Amino acid sequence: MPGAAWFRMPVVYTPAMTQGRPRGFFLTFEGLDGSGKSTQIRRLAAALETRGHAVTVTRQPGGTRVGDRIRALLLDSRTEGLDPMTELGLMFSDRAQGIAEVIRPALEAGRIVLCDRYTDSTEAYQGGGRGLGSEIVLRMHENLCGGLDPDLTILLLAGFERSLTRARRRNGRAASAGQDENRFEAEDAAFYRRVYDKYREIAAREPDRVEVIEGDKSIAFIHQEIVKLVEARLARSREPGQGAER
Ligand SMILES: Nc1ncnc2c1ncn2[C@@H]1O[C@H](COP(=O)(O)OP(=O)(O)O)[C@@H](O)[C@H]1O
Numbered sequence: 001m002p003g004a005a006w007f008r009m010p011v012v013y014t015p016a017m018t019q020g021r022p023r024g025f026f027l028t029f030e031g032l033d034g035s036g037k038s039t040q041i042r043r044l045a046a047a048l049e050t051r052g053h054a055v056t057v058t059r060q061p062g063g064t065r066v067g068d069r070i071r072a073l074l075l076d077s078r079t080e081g082l083d084p085m086t087e088l089g090l091m092f093s094d095r096a097q098g099i100a101e102v103i104r105p106a107l108e109a110g111r112i113v114l115c116d117r118y119t120d121s122t123e124a125y126q127g128g129g130r131g132l133g134s135e136i137v138l139r140m141h142e143n144l145c146g147g148l149d150p151d152l153t154i155l156l157l158a159g160f161e162r163s164l165t166r167a168r169r170r171n172g173r174a175a176s177a178g179q180d181e182n183r184f185e186a187e188d189a190a191f192y193r194r195v196y197d198k199y200r201e202i203a204a205r206e207p208d209r210v211e212v213i214e215g216d217k218s219i220a221f222i223h224q225e226i227v228k229l230v231e232a233r234l235a236r237s238r239e240p241g242q243g244a245e246r
Pocket residue numbers: 031032033034035036037038039040166167170216217218219222
């Protein structure tokens with residue numbers, strides 16, 4: 001029945017609908033481990049799909065076959081002796097692959113891309129946490145990511161202690177399920193403090209792109225807040241003249 005098939009067709013942001021912009025909408029999620037990124041991405045993806053949007057969910061590191069291998073190397077606590085520059089290089093190797101294989105094609109098809117961590121994570125963890133500084137990260141982003149900046153970034157900054165507790169609980173569960181992604185979790189509180197502070201710095205530097213969700217609110221409350229934010233941005237990105245330069 002053609003009518004029913006049409007009803008199920010996802011809404012995509014075709015060039016005609018976006019005044020010549022052949023792009024979907026690129027949304028990234030940031031925050032410390034345990035801040036609720038994966039939880040909120042799952043909920044938002046479901047909410048957007050219910051509203052008829054075509055959604056692609058991915059994560060970094062990972063999200064491609066090559067990326068999953070890089071992820072294992074980066075996050076496995078048995079990985080030893082990784083120089084901070086090697087770590088930085090691997091993060092961007094993963095990102096370049098994710099952009100080429102998943103993100104760019106999805107955006108070109110007009111889809112909404114939800115990405116769990118992106119360059120802000122590298123700036124916060126390698127730039128801040130490892131002390132490599134922002135400049136090298138931003139330069140690599142410029143050179144390796146083809147200028148692909150998110151349309152919107154949701155930064156989940158729950159209380160510092162709360163985030164650490166959640167991350168430890170979650171990683172305890174993951175470890176008993178046979179997954180080991182604890183290399184970063186093994187870092188001390190000072191490392192996380194530097195990551196946290198760098199996230200704040202990024203948010204202050206780019207207030208138009210980065211929306212900070214502060215505090216220890218419930219999963220449902222944060223979800224509603226995110227839905228509102230995203231709907232407002234999507235409406236804005238469809239206005240004439242928006243994004244034509246990208
Ligand atoms: N707002 C919240 N309040 C309480 N618990 C939360 C909240 N958001 C997430 N959690 C819980 O914290 C843990 C980590 O959440 P998760 O989404 O995996 O974080 P991330 O992907 O950022 O590491 C999970 O057990 C999740 O259910």
